[in-house]
Amino acid sequence: MTTYSKSVIVGTAGHIDHGKSALVEALTGTHPDRLAEEKRRGITIDLGFAFWEENGVRFGLIDVPGHERFVSNMLAGAAGIDLVLLVIAADESIKPQTREHFDICRLLGVKRGVVALTKSDLADEDTLGLVRLDVEEYLRGSFLKRAPIIPVSAKTGAGLAELRKAMAEVAAEVTGKDAARYFRLPIDRAFAMKGFGAVVTGTLVSGSVAPGNEVELFPNRERLRVRGVQSGGTAVERAVAGQRTAVNLAGIEHTALKRGMSLATPERFRATRRIDTRLELLASAPKMKQRTRVHFHAGTMETIAEVLIYGQNELAPGQSALAHLRLQEEVLVVAGDRFIVRQFSPVITVGGGAVLDPLARRPLAKDTGRAVFLEVLESGSHEDILAAMTERAVLGLKLEEIVARTGWLEQEIHSAVEALVAAKRVKMISAEPLALVSAKVFGEVQKLLMEKVERFQKANPLLPGIAREDLRASLGRRVKAETFRAALEELAAQKKLDVQGELVKRAGSAIALLPEEAKAKQEIEAAFASAGLTVPAVKEVLAKLTVEAKRAEKLLQSLLRDKSLVRVTPELIFHQKALADLKVQLAQYKKAKGERISVPLFKELTGITRKYAIPLLEYLDRERVTRRAGDERVIL
Numbered sequence: 001m002t003t004y005s006k007s008v009i010v011g012t013a014g015h016i017d018h019g020k021s022a023l024v025e026a027l028t029g030t031h032p033d034r035l036a037e038e039k040r041r042g043i044t045i046d047l048g049f050a051f052w053e054e055n056g057v058r059f060g061l062i063d064v065p066g067h068e069r070f071v072s073n074m075l076a077g078a079a080g081i082d083l084v085l086l087v088i089a090a091d092e093s094i095k096p097q098t099r100e101h102f103d104i105c106r107l108l109g110v111k112r113g114v115v116a117l118t119k120s121d122l123a124d125e126d127t128l129g130l131v132r133l134d135v136e137e138y139l140r141g142s143f144l145k146r147a148p149i150i151p152v153s154a155k156t157g158a159g160l161a162e163l164r165k166a167m168a169e170v171a172a173e174v175t176g177k178d179a180a181r182y183f184r185l186p187i188d189r190a191f192a193m194k195g196f197g198a199v200v201t202g203t204l205v206s207g208s209v210a211p212g213n214e215v216e217l218f219p220n221r222e223r224l225r226v227r228g229v230q231s232g233g234t235a236v237e238r239a240v241a242g243q244r245t246a247v248n249l250a251g252i253e254h255t256a257l258k259r260g261m262s263l264a265t266p267e268r269f270r271a272t273r274r275i276d277t278r279l280e281l282l283a284s285a286p287k288m289k290q291r292t293r294v295h296f297h298a299g300t301m302e303t304i305a306e307v308l309i310y311g312q313n314e315l316a317p318g319q320s321a322l323a324h325l326r327l328q329e330e331v332l333v334v335a336g337d338r339f340i341v342r343q344f345s346p347v348i349t350v351g352g353g354a355v356l357d358p359l360a361r362r363p364l365a366k367d368t369g370r371a372v373f374l375e376v377l378e379s380g381s382h383e384d385i386l387a388a389m390t391e392r393a394v395l396g397l398k399l400e401e402i403v404a405r406t407g408w409l410e411q412e413i414h415s416a417v418e419a420l421v422a423a424k425r426v427k428m429i430s431a432e433p434l435a436l437v438s439a440k441v442f443g444e445v446q447k448l449l450m451e452k453v454e455r456f457q458k459a460n461p462l463l464p465g466i467a468r469e470d471l472r473a474s475l476g477r478r479v480k481a482e483t484f485r486a487a488l489e490e491l492a493a494q495k496k497l498d499v500q501g502e503l504v505k506r507a508g509s510a511i512a513l514l515p516e517e518a519k520a521k522q523e524i525e526a527a528f529a530s531a532g533l534t535v536p537a538v539k540e541v542l543a544k545l546t547v548e549a550k551r552a553e554k555l556l557q558s559l560l561r562d563k564s565l566v567r568v569t570p571e572l573i574f575h576q577k578a579l580a581d582l583k584v585q586l587a588q589y590k591k592a593k594g595e596r597i598s599v600p601l602f603k604e605l606t607g608i609t610r611k612y613a614i615p616l617l618e619y620l621d622r623e624r625v626t627r628r629a630g631d632e633r634v635i636l
C-alpha cells in the first residue's frame, strides 16, 4: 500500500464547454464524464472523479459541470475542495459561470487555486496576452490574486507539464484537513456494488474512517457499521481527512442512501433546522429583504431556507450581516461550516457564509444579547466562546452540547474549561459528566439560596432549618439539581450556611426558644417517650401545655422534623425510641421463634391492643421491617 505525504482535493470550476473535463483527462488519463447522457450531449451533468500523483502528493480531482442548470451538482462537489483549478477557455475568456463558480469557491472559503487558460491551441499570442490581462484584472485582490495563470491545451499537450508543476507547488501550501477531529463524510453518491451492498462516496472533510467502525447516518440518525473503505479505487485500512473516500455500509439498502446525507462519528452531532450565521450577499446580487426564501447548500446537501437578518431590515449587495436561517429540512452542520444561498428565480448564486451557531434557538425580540454572542462565536478564542455559551445556557451546559455546537475535541474543551474555572468565569458544577454554569448564574443561585433560607427561618423561628428538598423546590425548575447541589456545597464550605443531613440553616443560627417554649417542647417529648407504644392522643398532650395552641403545634412540628417523634397515622405519634425498641424486639422474636408472627402473637409480644397493633404493623410493612402474608406477617 502506497502512502502519500499529503492528499489534496482539487475541484475544477469554470464556464460550460471551457474544457474542464478534457483537461482532467489530459492530467489523469481518466475522462471524468460517466453518464451516457453526458457522452451523448458532450457536456458534464454530474460530478466526475479522477486521481493523479505528483511529487508525493495524491490529487483527488472532482470535475464539475459548467452548465448553469447544474450548479447545484457543482456545489455538491465544490464543498470539500482544497484547491480550485479555475478553467477559462483562451478563446472565450471570462463568462457567467466563470464568475459564479469563482464566487462560490470564495464563499466556500477555498484558499488556493491555479488558473488554466485552456484551448490555448485555438488562440494566438495576442489573444492569450489579452485574456491573461482580463483574468489578472478579475482576480485582483481576491483569494486567487497570486494564483499561477497557465495556458494549456488538452489537444496538443502544451503547458500540461507546467500546470502539473504549478499545482504541486500550490498543493504544498494547502493546509490539510484535520484527521484528528470527529469523522464527517458528506455523501455525494450512493450505489450498490455487486457482492458488497451499499456504497457511498464523498470527500472526507474531517477525521478518519476504518472498516469495523460504527457511524451515524444524518439526518436519519441511524447507526451503521462500516464494512470496507476505499480511497481512490483501492481498499485501505483507514481513510483520512482530505481523501476521496468510498464507504461500504452494512445494514442498509443503497436506495435508502442519497447525496446530501452525511456519515459522522456516532453520538456527537445533532441535526438542525435553525442556524445562526454570518451571511454575505454578493455585490452582483439584488438587495435581500427580510424573510426571503432561498435555496440553501451546505456540504453535499440542499434545502430551502428562510432568511431573517438580525438588526436590520434588508441586506445590501456586497454587505454581510448576522442572520438566522430556518431550514425546511434537517441538516448536519457544525460551527465554521460554509454554505451557499441561491435565489429562487432566476436561480442564481446570491451569497453564502459561515455557520456560527448550528443549534440556534428561534429568534426572539427580547433576546437582545444574541448579536454580541454571535460575534464572539465568529471571532472569539475557545475560552471566550465557551464562556459566552455558558452565559446563555441558564440551565447549565453539558459536554455533549458543547461538542454538538462546536465540533471541538474533548481535550480542547477541557483545557478551555480549566482556564475559565481558574479565571472564575465559569463554575464547574460537575466534572464527570462535565456540566458548567456561568459564574454569574452560579452567584445568583447562591444569593437566592441565602435569601430563601433567611426568609424561611424568619417565618419559622421555632424550626431548626429548612429541609433540603423544600429549599430546592423553592428555587423552581430553572435551577438544575446539580447547580443547586454545587451552590449549597460551596456555601457550606464557606460557612455561610449550615448543612446537617437533610437540614439547611443559616450558619451559627440556633433556634431561639423562649424558656417556656423549651419547657413545653421537653414535655411533649417526655409524654411520648414515657408512653412507649401505648401513646396518648396528640390533642391531650398539647392541651396540657402552658403555651398557646399555635405555638404548641409548631413545637410538635419541630420534633417531627428532627425525627424525635414519628407520625405513624394522622392520629398516632410515637417516640422514635419506642419504635426502635419495637424493631429490636421483632428481630429477637425472629431469632427465637421464626420469621412468622400473627396479629394475636404480635399483641401478646408487645402488650398492646388492636387499636395500636394494626397501625403499627402497617407502619412496619411500609418500613419494610415486616411483610404481610395472609393473616400473618413475615419479619424481614
Ligand SMILES: Nc1nc2c(ncn2[C@@H]2O[C@H](COP(=O)(O)OP(=O)(O)OP(=O)(O)O)[C@@H](O)[C@H]2O)c(=O)[nH]1
Binding pocket: 014, 015, 016, 017, 018, 019, 020, 021, 022, 023, 042, 043, 044, 045, 064, 065, 066, 067, 118, 119, 120, 121, 122, 152, 153, 154, 155, 156
Ligand atoms: N481545440 C481544443 N479543444 C478542446 C480543448 N479542450 C477541450 N476542447 C473541446 O472543447 C469541448 C468541451 O470540452 P469539455 O472538456 O467537455 O468542456 P467542459 O468544461 O468539461 O464542459 P462542461 O463540463 O459541460 O461544463 C470538447 O469538444 C473538447 O474536445 C483544447 O485544449 N483544445
Ligand SMILES: [Mg+2]
Binding pocket: 020, 021, 022, 043, 044, 063, 064, 065, 066
Ligand atoms: Mg465537463
